Amino acid sequence: MISALGFNSNNIYRQQKNEIIDQRYKEIYAHEKAHKNAAGSLGGSIVIEKDTNGIPVGGHVDIKMPVLDKDNPERTIQHADTVIKAAMAPNSPSSQDYKVASEAEAIKNKAKNIKNQSGQRLNLLA
Numbered sequence: 001m002i003s004a005l006g007f008n009s010n011n012i013y014r015q016q017k018n019e020i021i022d023q024r025y026k027e028i029y030a031h032e033k034a035h036k037n038a039a040g041s042l043g044g045s046i047v048i049e050k051d052t053n054g055i056p057v058g059g060h061v062d063i064k065m066p067v068l069d070k071d072n073p074e075r076t077i078q079h080a081d082t083v084i085k086a087a088m089a090p091n092s093p094s095s096q097d098y099k100v101a102s103e104a105e106a107i108k109n110k111a112k113n114i115k116n117q118s119g120q121r122l123n124l125l126a
């Protein structure tokens with residue numbers, strides 16, 4: 001009786017745990033997949049992190065951040081746009097996602113300034 005009860009509750013626990021693992025995994029995977037799809041060739045593989053109980057607790061996709069290219073600001077702007085789009089792709093971006101997007105936005109603004117300056121210089125020469 002006691003052992004039967006123990007067995008049953010253990011089973012229920014295991015079933016609930018598997019459901020939690022399944023559900024969490026799907027949620028996290030869908031979030032990371034949205035990043036990866038939008039990142040295209042700039043995105044790395046999807047990594048799902050689990051706690052010691054094997055329950056997924058988070059995930060990430062590495063993304064190549066733009067480097068300010070003074071000779072080709074347009075390329076930097078396009079790169080930054082892809083990073084921003086990829087960071088904001090999931091339905092509910094995390095605070096880390098917003099951070100990545102704002103970092104890319106800052107680099108984009110610097111590139112825009114360089115682009116505008118070179119445009120003005122060309123106008124003065126013309």
Ligand SMILES: [Zn+2]
Pocket residue numbers: 031032035090093094097
């Ligand atoms: Zn995210």
